Amino acid sequence: MSRPGGAEPLRPRAALRTAVVWEVLRDALDRQAKAAGRDVLDVLDTGGGTGNFAVPVASLGHRVTVVDPSPDALFALERRAAEAGVTERVRGVQGDAHGLLDVVPAGSHDVVLCHGVLEYVDDPAEGVRNAAGTLRAAGALSLLAAGRHGAVLARALAGHFGEARHTLDDPDGRWGEGDPMPRRFTADELTALVADAGLRVGSVHGVRVFADLVPGVLVDTEPGAMDALLRLELAAAEQPAFHAVATQLHVLAERG
Template identity: 75%
Template sequence: MVWEVLREALDRRAAEQDRPVLDVLDTGGGTGNFAVPVARLGHRVTVVDPSPDALFALERRAAEAGVTDLVHAVQGDTQTLADLVEPGSTDVVLCHGVLEVVDDPAEALGCLTAVLRKSGLVSLLAANRDGAVLARAIAGHFTEARHALEGESGRWGAGDPMPRRFTADELRRLADAAGLHVSSVHGIRVFADLVPGVLVDSEPGALEALLRLEEAAAQQPAFHAVATQLHLLAELR
Protein backbone atom coordinates (compact mmCIF):
# COMPACT_ATOMS: atom_id res chain seq x y z
CA MET A 1 0.00 0.00 0.00
CA VAL A 2 2.73 2.48 0.92
CA TRP A 3 4.61 1.81 -2.29
CA GLU A 4 1.53 2.24 -4.47
CA VAL A 5 0.69 5.58 -2.85
CA LEU A 6 4.31 6.74 -3.03
CA ARG A 7 4.77 5.74 -6.66
CA GLU A 8 1.67 7.65 -7.71
CA ALA A 9 2.82 10.69 -5.71
CA LEU A 10 6.24 10.61 -7.38
CA ASP A 11 4.66 10.40 -10.82
CA ARG A 12 2.38 13.36 -10.04
CA ARG A 13 5.22 15.43 -8.62
CA ALA A 14 7.46 14.77 -11.63
CA ALA A 15 4.63 15.84 -13.95
CA GLU A 16 3.90 18.97 -11.90
CA GLN A 17 7.55 19.99 -11.87
CA ASP A 18 7.97 19.05 -15.53
CA ARG A 19 11.11 17.17 -14.52
CA PRO A 20 11.31 13.42 -15.09
CA VAL A 21 14.07 13.03 -12.48
CA LEU A 22 13.39 14.05 -8.88
CA ASP A 23 15.83 14.37 -5.99
CA VAL A 24 14.63 12.07 -3.19
CA LEU A 25 15.97 11.78 0.35
CA ASP A 26 15.28 8.54 2.21
CA THR A 27 16.14 9.13 5.86
CA GLY A 28 16.63 5.95 7.84
CA GLY A 29 16.30 4.13 4.52
CA GLY A 30 18.51 1.27 5.66
CA THR A 31 18.95 -1.47 3.10
CA GLY A 32 16.93 0.27 0.39
CA ASN A 33 13.46 -1.25 0.57
CA PHE A 34 12.10 1.98 -0.87
CA ALA A 35 15.24 3.67 -2.19
CA VAL A 36 16.02 1.05 -4.82
CA PRO A 37 12.46 0.87 -6.26
CA VAL A 38 12.39 4.69 -6.35
CA ALA A 39 15.71 4.71 -8.20
CA ARG A 40 14.36 2.14 -10.65
CA LEU A 41 11.74 4.75 -11.57
CA GLY A 42 14.66 6.95 -12.64
CA HIS A 43 14.91 9.28 -9.65
CA ARG A 44 18.09 10.22 -7.75
CA VAL A 45 17.97 8.91 -4.17
CA THR A 46 20.17 9.83 -1.22
CA VAL A 47 19.85 7.42 1.71
CA VAL A 48 20.93 8.70 5.13
CA ASP A 49 21.18 5.97 7.76
CA PRO A 50 23.31 5.53 10.91
CA SER A 51 24.12 1.87 10.20
CA PRO A 52 27.15 1.14 8.00
CA ASP A 53 26.02 -2.47 7.62
CA ALA A 54 22.64 -1.36 6.31
CA LEU A 55 24.27 1.05 3.87
CA PHE A 56 26.58 -1.70 2.62
CA ALA A 57 23.53 -3.89 1.97
CA LEU A 58 21.89 -0.93 0.21
CA GLU A 59 24.84 -0.49 -2.14
CA ARG A 60 24.83 -4.20 -2.96
CA ARG A 61 21.07 -4.13 -3.63
CA ALA A 62 21.44 -1.04 -5.82
CA ALA A 63 24.19 -2.75 -7.81
CA GLU A 64 22.05 -5.84 -8.32
CA ALA A 65 19.19 -3.63 -9.56
CA GLY A 66 21.49 -1.69 -11.89
CA VAL A 67 20.84 1.69 -10.25
CA THR A 68 24.19 2.35 -8.57
CA ASP A 69 24.51 5.70 -10.35
CA LEU A 70 21.19 6.87 -8.90
CA VAL A 71 21.63 5.80 -5.26
CA HIS A 72 23.92 7.66 -2.88
CA ALA A 73 24.51 6.19 0.60
CA VAL A 74 25.49 8.50 3.46
CA GLN A 75 26.05 7.55 7.09
CA GLY A 76 24.21 9.87 9.46
CA ASP A 77 20.86 10.68 11.03
CA THR A 78 18.35 13.50 11.34
CA GLN A 79 20.54 15.39 13.80
CA THR A 80 23.44 15.53 11.34
CA LEU A 81 21.29 16.02 8.26
CA ALA A 82 22.11 19.71 7.91
CA ASP A 83 25.79 18.79 7.42
CA LEU A 84 24.99 16.09 4.87
CA VAL A 85 22.28 17.50 2.60
CA GLU A 86 22.02 21.01 1.16
CA PRO A 87 19.01 23.04 2.38
CA GLY A 88 16.30 23.34 -0.24
CA SER A 89 17.85 20.67 -2.48
CA THR A 90 15.28 17.88 -2.23
CA ASP A 91 11.94 17.31 -3.96
CA VAL A 92 10.69 14.42 -1.83
CA VAL A 93 11.62 13.17 1.64
CA LEU A 94 10.81 9.65 2.82
CA CYS A 95 10.48 9.45 6.60
CA HIS A 96 9.46 5.85 7.22
CA GLY A 97 9.83 4.38 10.69
CA VAL A 98 11.98 7.28 11.89
CA LEU A 99 9.85 9.40 14.22
CA GLU A 100 9.29 6.39 16.48
CA VAL A 101 12.99 6.13 17.36
CA VAL A 102 14.38 9.68 17.41
CA ASP A 103 14.78 11.62 20.66
CA ASP A 104 12.65 14.56 19.50
CA PRO A 105 10.14 13.86 16.68
CA ALA A 106 9.30 17.54 16.20
CA GLU A 107 12.96 18.51 15.85
CA ALA A 108 13.61 15.60 13.48
CA LEU A 109 10.73 16.53 11.21
CA GLY A 110 11.92 20.13 11.20
CA CYS A 111 15.36 18.98 10.07
CA LEU A 112 13.77 17.01 7.23
CA THR A 113 11.61 19.85 5.97
CA ALA A 114 14.66 22.16 5.93
CA VAL A 115 16.14 20.21 3.00
CA LEU A 116 12.96 20.43 0.90
CA ARG A 117 12.50 22.64 -2.10
CA LYS A 118 9.45 24.90 -2.26
CA SER A 119 6.26 22.79 -2.15
CA GLY A 120 8.39 19.69 -1.52
CA LEU A 121 6.70 16.46 -0.50
CA VAL A 122 7.10 14.32 2.62
CA SER A 123 6.07 10.66 2.83
CA LEU A 124 5.63 9.94 6.54
CA LEU A 125 5.08 6.40 7.85
CA ALA A 126 4.75 5.82 11.60
CA ALA A 127 3.44 3.29 14.10
CA ASN A 128 -0.17 3.86 15.16
CA ARG A 129 -0.96 4.01 18.87
CA ASP A 130 -4.67 3.16 18.45
CA GLY A 131 -3.88 0.09 16.39
CA ALA A 132 -1.54 -1.19 19.11
CA VAL A 133 -4.26 -0.72 21.74
CA LEU A 134 -6.68 -2.83 19.72
CA ALA A 135 -4.09 -5.53 18.96
CA ARG A 136 -3.13 -5.95 22.63
CA ALA A 137 -6.79 -6.05 23.71
CA ILE A 138 -7.71 -8.66 21.09
CA ALA A 139 -4.76 -10.76 22.28
CA GLY A 140 -6.18 -10.63 25.81
CA HIS A 141 -3.48 -8.31 27.21
CA PHE A 142 -5.89 -5.76 28.64
CA THR A 143 -3.50 -4.04 31.05
CA GLU A 144 -0.96 -3.62 28.27
CA ALA A 145 -3.69 -2.23 26.02
CA ARG A 146 -4.52 0.38 28.67
CA HIS A 147 -0.85 1.30 29.02
CA ALA A 148 -0.61 1.86 25.26
CA LEU A 149 -3.79 3.92 25.34
CA GLU A 150 -2.87 6.15 28.28
CA GLY A 151 0.93 6.26 28.20
CA GLU A 152 2.66 9.32 26.78
CA SER A 153 4.64 7.31 24.23
CA GLY A 154 1.97 4.77 23.25
CA ARG A 155 4.04 1.83 24.50
CA TRP A 156 2.29 -1.14 26.10
CA GLY A 157 5.04 -2.00 28.59
CA ALA A 158 8.73 -2.47 29.30
CA GLY A 159 8.93 -5.33 26.81
CA ASP A 160 7.47 -3.29 23.94
CA PRO A 161 10.09 -3.12 21.16
CA MET A 162 8.59 0.09 19.74
CA PRO A 163 9.98 3.21 21.44
CA ARG A 164 7.04 5.45 20.47
CA ARG A 165 3.70 5.43 18.65
CA PHE A 166 1.42 8.18 17.39
CA THR A 167 -2.25 8.82 16.73
CA ALA A 168 -3.31 10.38 13.44
CA ASP A 169 -4.01 13.67 15.24
CA GLU A 170 -0.54 13.66 16.80
CA LEU A 171 1.09 13.14 13.40
CA ARG A 172 -1.01 15.92 11.89
CA ARG A 173 0.06 18.31 14.64
CA LEU A 174 3.72 17.41 14.13
CA ALA A 175 3.37 17.98 10.39
CA ASP A 176 1.61 21.30 10.89
CA ALA A 177 4.29 22.51 13.32
CA ALA A 178 6.95 21.66 10.70
CA GLY A 179 5.20 23.79 8.10
CA LEU A 180 3.59 20.91 6.23
CA HIS A 181 0.09 20.55 4.84
CA VAL A 182 -1.22 16.97 5.05
CA SER A 183 -2.89 16.01 1.78
CA SER A 184 -3.75 12.37 2.52
CA VAL A 185 -3.74 9.77 5.29
CA HIS A 186 -3.77 6.02 4.71
CA GLY A 187 -4.16 3.23 7.23
CA ILE A 188 -1.54 0.54 6.64
CA ARG A 189 -2.16 -3.07 7.70
CA VAL A 190 -5.70 -2.41 8.84
CA PHE A 191 -6.61 -6.11 8.90
CA ALA A 192 -3.42 -7.98 8.06
CA ASP A 193 -2.00 -8.04 11.59
CA LEU A 194 -5.32 -9.05 13.13
CA VAL A 195 -6.18 -11.96 10.84
CA PRO A 196 -4.64 -15.34 11.83
CA GLY A 197 -2.05 -16.32 9.26
CA VAL A 198 -3.46 -19.83 8.96
CA LEU A 199 -6.69 -18.41 7.50
CA VAL A 200 -4.78 -16.54 4.81
CA ASP A 201 -2.56 -19.52 4.00
CA SER A 202 -5.30 -22.13 3.85
CA GLU A 203 -7.84 -20.35 1.62
CA PRO A 204 -7.06 -20.16 -2.13
CA GLY A 205 -6.99 -16.52 -3.20
CA ALA A 206 -7.25 -15.25 0.39
CA LEU A 207 -4.02 -13.26 0.27
CA GLU A 208 -5.07 -11.38 -2.86
CA ALA A 209 -8.51 -10.76 -1.40
CA LEU A 210 -6.93 -9.43 1.80
CA LEU A 211 -4.77 -7.03 -0.23
CA ARG A 212 -7.82 -5.74 -2.09
CA LEU A 213 -9.61 -5.25 1.23
CA GLU A 214 -6.62 -3.36 2.63
CA GLU A 215 -6.61 -1.08 -0.41
CA ALA A 216 -10.34 -0.39 -0.05
CA ALA A 217 -10.08 0.44 3.67
CA ALA A 218 -6.80 2.37 3.64
CA GLN A 219 -8.28 5.76 2.74
CA GLN A 220 -11.37 5.52 4.90
CA PRO A 221 -10.89 7.48 8.15
CA ALA A 222 -13.13 5.06 10.06
CA PHE A 223 -10.45 2.37 9.71
CA HIS A 224 -7.39 4.51 10.47
CA ALA A 225 -7.71 3.91 14.21
CA VAL A 226 -7.24 0.15 13.84
CA ALA A 227 -4.31 0.22 11.41
CA THR A 228 -0.85 -0.90 12.54
CA GLN A 229 0.75 2.07 10.79
CA LEU A 230 -0.33 5.43 9.40
CA HIS A 231 0.99 6.82 6.13
CA LEU A 232 0.74 10.56 5.55
CA LEU A 233 1.60 12.57 2.45
CA ALA A 234 2.30 16.20 3.24
CA GLU A 235 3.50 19.19 1.25
CA LEU A 236 5.70 22.04 2.42
CA ARG A 237 3.61 25.18 2.68
Protein backbone atom coordinates (compact mmCIF):
# COMPACT_ATOMS: atom_id res chain seq x y z
CA MET A 1 0.00 0.00 0.00
CA SER A 2 2.65 2.51 0.98
CA ARG A 3 5.18 3.70 -1.59
CA PRO A 4 8.80 2.93 -0.62
CA GLY A 5 11.22 5.82 -0.42
CA GLY A 6 11.93 7.42 -3.77
CA ALA A 7 8.83 5.95 -5.40
CA GLU A 8 5.65 7.83 -6.22
CA PRO A 9 5.12 10.76 -3.82
CA LEU A 10 2.11 10.38 -1.55
CA ARG A 11 -0.66 12.69 -2.71
CA PRO A 12 -3.92 11.47 -1.11
CA ARG A 13 -6.96 12.01 -3.29
CA ALA A 14 -9.21 12.30 -0.31
CA ALA A 15 -8.95 14.06 3.02
CA LEU A 16 -6.44 12.82 5.58
CA ARG A 17 -9.21 10.95 7.40
CA THR A 18 -9.92 8.79 4.34
CA ALA A 19 -6.43 8.64 2.81
CA VAL A 20 -5.59 5.14 4.12
CA VAL A 21 -8.79 3.65 2.71
CA TRP A 22 -8.25 5.37 -0.62
CA GLU A 23 -4.70 4.04 -0.93
CA VAL A 24 -5.84 0.47 -0.19
CA LEU A 25 -8.84 0.77 -2.49
CA ARG A 26 -6.88 2.22 -5.40
CA ASP A 27 -4.37 -0.63 -5.22
CA ALA A 28 -7.20 -3.16 -5.04
CA LEU A 29 -8.85 -1.67 -8.12
CA ASP A 30 -5.58 -1.89 -10.02
CA ARG A 31 -5.18 -5.56 -9.07
CA GLN A 32 -8.76 -6.40 -9.98
CA ALA A 33 -8.44 -4.70 -13.36
CA LYS A 34 -5.24 -6.61 -14.16
CA ALA A 35 -6.76 -9.90 -13.06
CA ALA A 36 -9.88 -9.28 -15.14
CA GLY A 37 -7.84 -8.24 -18.16
CA ARG A 38 -9.76 -5.00 -18.67
CA ASP A 39 -9.36 -1.37 -17.72
CA VAL A 40 -12.95 -0.66 -16.68
CA LEU A 41 -14.49 -2.35 -13.66
CA ASP A 42 -18.07 -2.40 -12.43
CA VAL A 43 -18.01 -1.00 -8.89
CA LEU A 44 -20.91 -0.93 -6.42
CA ASP A 45 -20.92 1.55 -3.54
CA THR A 46 -23.63 0.53 -1.11
CA GLY A 47 -24.54 3.38 1.23
CA GLY A 48 -22.29 5.58 -0.90
CA GLY A 49 -24.15 8.78 -0.07
CA THR A 50 -22.91 11.85 -1.90
CA GLY A 51 -20.03 10.07 -3.62
CA ASN A 52 -16.98 10.58 -1.42
CA PHE A 53 -15.49 7.43 -2.89
CA ALA A 54 -17.72 6.84 -5.90
CA VAL A 55 -16.69 9.98 -7.77
CA PRO A 56 -12.92 9.46 -7.32
CA VAL A 57 -13.35 5.81 -8.40
CA ALA A 58 -15.26 6.94 -11.49
CA SER A 59 -12.50 9.45 -12.18
CA LEU A 60 -10.17 6.47 -12.59
CA GLY A 61 -12.37 5.33 -15.46
CA HIS A 62 -14.55 2.73 -13.71
CA ARG A 63 -18.35 2.44 -13.81
CA VAL A 64 -19.88 3.05 -10.36
CA THR A 65 -23.37 2.34 -9.07
CA VAL A 66 -24.25 4.02 -5.78
CA VAL A 67 -27.09 2.57 -3.70
CA ASP A 68 -28.33 4.85 -0.92
CA PRO A 69 -31.68 5.27 0.84
CA SER A 70 -31.54 9.09 0.79
CA PRO A 71 -32.89 10.95 -2.27
CA ASP A 72 -31.07 14.07 -1.10
CA ALA A 73 -27.76 12.21 -1.01
CA LEU A 74 -28.33 10.82 -4.49
CA PHE A 75 -29.14 14.30 -5.80
CA ALA A 76 -25.89 15.60 -4.29
CA LEU A 77 -24.09 12.64 -5.87
CA GLU A 78 -25.44 13.59 -9.29
CA ARG A 79 -24.26 17.17 -8.86
CA ARG A 80 -20.85 16.07 -7.61
CA ALA A 81 -20.39 13.66 -10.51
CA ALA A 82 -21.30 16.43 -12.97
CA GLU A 83 -18.77 18.80 -11.42
CA ALA A 84 -16.08 16.09 -11.77
CA GLY A 85 -17.08 15.33 -15.36
CA VAL A 86 -17.94 11.67 -14.67
CA THR A 87 -21.74 11.76 -14.99
CA GLU A 88 -21.77 9.00 -17.61
CA ARG A 89 -19.85 6.66 -15.27
CA VAL A 90 -21.88 7.19 -12.07
CA ARG A 91 -25.40 5.89 -11.50
CA GLY A 92 -27.48 6.44 -8.37
CA VAL A 93 -30.10 3.94 -7.17
CA GLN A 94 -32.36 4.38 -4.16
CA GLY A 95 -32.16 1.42 -1.80
CA ASP A 96 -30.46 0.02 1.28
CA ALA A 97 -28.33 -2.89 2.44
CA HIS A 98 -31.37 -4.94 3.49
CA GLY A 99 -32.92 -4.88 0.03
CA LEU A 100 -29.66 -4.61 -1.91
CA LEU A 101 -30.26 -7.69 -4.05
CA ASP A 102 -33.66 -6.30 -5.02
CA VAL A 103 -32.08 -3.33 -6.79
CA VAL A 104 -28.70 -4.78 -7.84
CA PRO A 105 -28.36 -8.11 -9.71
CA ALA A 106 -26.43 -10.85 -7.94
CA GLY A 107 -22.91 -11.47 -9.21
CA SER A 108 -22.83 -8.25 -11.22
CA HIS A 109 -19.88 -6.28 -9.82
CA ASP A 110 -16.11 -6.60 -9.64
CA VAL A 111 -15.67 -4.52 -6.48
CA VAL A 112 -18.17 -3.58 -3.76
CA LEU A 113 -17.68 -0.77 -1.25
CA CYS A 114 -19.53 -1.05 2.05
CA HIS A 115 -18.31 1.97 3.99
CA GLY A 116 -20.05 3.26 7.10
CA VAL A 117 -23.05 0.98 6.61
CA LEU A 118 -22.80 -1.84 9.15
CA GLU A 119 -23.02 0.59 12.06
CA TYR A 120 -26.60 1.46 11.09
CA VAL A 121 -28.21 -1.67 9.65
CA ASP A 122 -30.44 -3.91 11.74
CA ASP A 123 -28.46 -7.04 10.82
CA PRO A 124 -24.76 -6.52 9.99
CA ALA A 125 -24.34 -10.16 8.95
CA GLU A 126 -27.13 -9.80 6.40
CA GLY A 127 -25.57 -6.57 5.15
CA VAL A 128 -22.24 -8.27 4.47
CA ARG A 129 -23.92 -11.30 2.89
CA ASN A 130 -25.92 -9.09 0.54
CA ALA A 131 -22.84 -7.09 -0.42
CA ALA A 132 -20.93 -10.32 -1.06
CA GLY A 133 -23.85 -11.60 -3.12
CA THR A 134 -23.40 -8.83 -5.69
CA LEU A 135 -19.76 -9.80 -6.36
CA ARG A 136 -18.54 -11.62 -9.41
CA ALA A 137 -16.55 -14.83 -9.02
CA ALA A 138 -13.22 -13.11 -8.31
CA GLY A 139 -14.62 -9.88 -6.89
CA ALA A 140 -13.39 -7.87 -3.89
CA LEU A 141 -15.21 -6.26 -0.97
CA SER A 142 -14.00 -3.08 0.73
CA LEU A 143 -15.54 -2.91 4.21
CA LEU A 144 -15.16 0.11 6.51
CA ALA A 145 -16.72 0.42 9.96
CA ALA A 146 -16.28 2.24 13.25
CA GLY A 147 -13.78 0.69 15.68
CA ARG A 148 -14.84 -0.07 19.24
CA HIS A 149 -11.49 0.30 21.01
CA GLY A 150 -10.63 3.53 19.25
CA ALA A 151 -13.80 5.00 20.75
CA VAL A 152 -12.72 3.79 24.22
CA LEU A 153 -9.41 5.60 23.84
CA ALA A 154 -11.05 8.77 22.51
CA ARG A 155 -13.51 8.99 25.42
CA ALA A 156 -10.75 8.36 27.96
CA LEU A 157 -8.46 11.03 26.47
CA ALA A 158 -11.38 13.46 26.61
CA GLY A 159 -11.71 12.78 30.33
CA HIS A 160 -14.95 10.82 30.06
CA PHE A 161 -13.72 7.76 31.91
CA GLY A 162 -17.16 6.36 32.75
CA GLU A 163 -18.18 6.58 29.12
CA ALA A 164 -14.93 4.93 28.08
CA ARG A 165 -15.65 2.01 30.40
CA HIS A 166 -19.22 1.81 29.13
CA THR A 167 -17.96 1.63 25.55
CA LEU A 168 -15.64 -1.20 26.50
CA ASP A 169 -18.41 -3.24 28.12
CA ASP A 170 -21.40 -2.39 25.94
CA PRO A 171 -22.35 -5.13 23.42
CA ASP A 172 -22.61 -2.54 20.65
CA GLY A 173 -19.60 -0.48 21.72
CA ARG A 174 -21.64 2.63 22.57
CA TRP A 175 -20.63 5.09 25.29
CA GLY A 176 -24.19 5.89 26.37
CA GLU A 177 -27.68 6.91 25.35
CA GLY A 178 -26.39 10.09 23.74
CA ASP A 179 -23.93 8.27 21.50
CA PRO A 180 -24.88 9.00 17.87
CA MET A 181 -23.15 5.83 16.65
CA PRO A 182 -25.51 2.82 16.89
CA ARG A 183 -22.78 0.18 16.76
CA ARG A 184 -18.99 -0.29 16.66
CA PHE A 185 -16.84 -3.30 15.88
CA THR A 186 -13.56 -4.99 16.67
CA ALA A 187 -11.32 -6.30 13.91
CA ASP A 188 -12.18 -9.87 14.89
CA GLU A 189 -15.90 -9.15 14.60
CA LEU A 190 -15.53 -7.68 11.12
CA THR A 191 -13.33 -10.47 9.82
CA ALA A 192 -15.79 -13.03 11.21
CA LEU A 193 -18.66 -11.35 9.34
CA VAL A 194 -16.63 -11.45 6.15
CA ALA A 195 -15.69 -15.11 6.57
CA ASP A 196 -19.29 -16.08 7.35
CA ALA A 197 -20.30 -14.44 4.06
CA GLY A 198 -17.97 -16.79 2.19
CA LEU A 199 -15.18 -14.33 1.51
CA ARG A 200 -11.46 -14.56 2.20
CA VAL A 201 -9.90 -11.76 4.24
CA GLY A 202 -7.04 -10.17 2.31
CA SER A 203 -5.98 -7.42 4.70
CA VAL A 204 -7.08 -5.42 7.71
CA HIS A 205 -6.07 -1.79 8.23
CA GLY A 206 -6.53 0.65 11.06
CA VAL A 207 -7.92 3.99 9.86
CA ARG A 208 -7.51 7.33 11.62
CA VAL A 209 -5.12 5.95 14.21
CA PHE A 210 -3.65 9.39 14.90
CA ALA A 211 -5.66 11.83 12.78
CA ASP A 212 -8.46 12.20 15.34
CA LEU A 213 -6.07 12.54 18.28
CA VAL A 214 -3.50 15.05 17.00
CA PRO A 215 -4.56 18.69 17.61
CA GLY A 216 -5.45 20.34 14.34
CA VAL A 217 -3.33 23.39 15.11
CA LEU A 218 -0.18 21.24 14.97
CA VAL A 219 -1.02 19.96 11.52
CA ASP A 220 -2.05 23.37 10.22
CA THR A 221 0.92 25.38 11.47
CA GLU A 222 3.91 23.06 11.33
CA PRO A 223 5.57 22.95 7.89
CA GLY A 224 5.37 19.45 6.42
CA ALA A 225 3.24 18.17 9.29
CA MET A 226 0.32 17.10 7.11
CA ASP A 227 2.51 14.96 4.87
CA ALA A 228 4.40 13.53 7.84
CA LEU A 229 1.13 12.63 9.60
CA LEU A 230 -0.18 11.02 6.44
CA ARG A 231 2.91 8.86 6.11
CA LEU A 232 2.60 7.88 9.77
CA GLU A 233 -1.05 6.93 9.27
CA LEU A 234 -0.20 4.81 6.23
CA ALA A 235 2.60 3.01 8.06
CA ALA A 236 0.62 2.41 11.26
CA ALA A 237 -2.46 1.22 9.36
CA GLU A 238 -0.67 -1.98 8.40
CA GLN A 239 0.45 -2.80 11.94
CA PRO A 240 -1.99 -5.07 13.84
CA ALA A 241 -0.96 -3.47 17.14
CA PHE A 242 -2.61 -0.21 16.05
CA HIS A 243 -5.88 -1.77 14.92
CA ALA A 244 -7.13 -1.71 18.50
CA VAL A 245 -6.85 2.08 18.76
CA ALA A 246 -8.03 3.06 15.27
CA THR A 247 -11.19 5.12 14.96
CA GLN A 248 -12.22 2.97 12.01
CA LEU A 249 -11.29 -0.46 10.68
CA HIS A 250 -10.98 -1.38 7.02
CA VAL A 251 -11.19 -4.96 5.76
CA LEU A 252 -10.40 -5.90 2.19
CA ALA A 253 -11.79 -9.32 1.26
CA GLU A 254 -12.08 -11.40 -1.89
CA ARG A 255 -14.34 -14.08 -3.24
CA GLY A 256 -12.66 -17.38 -4.04
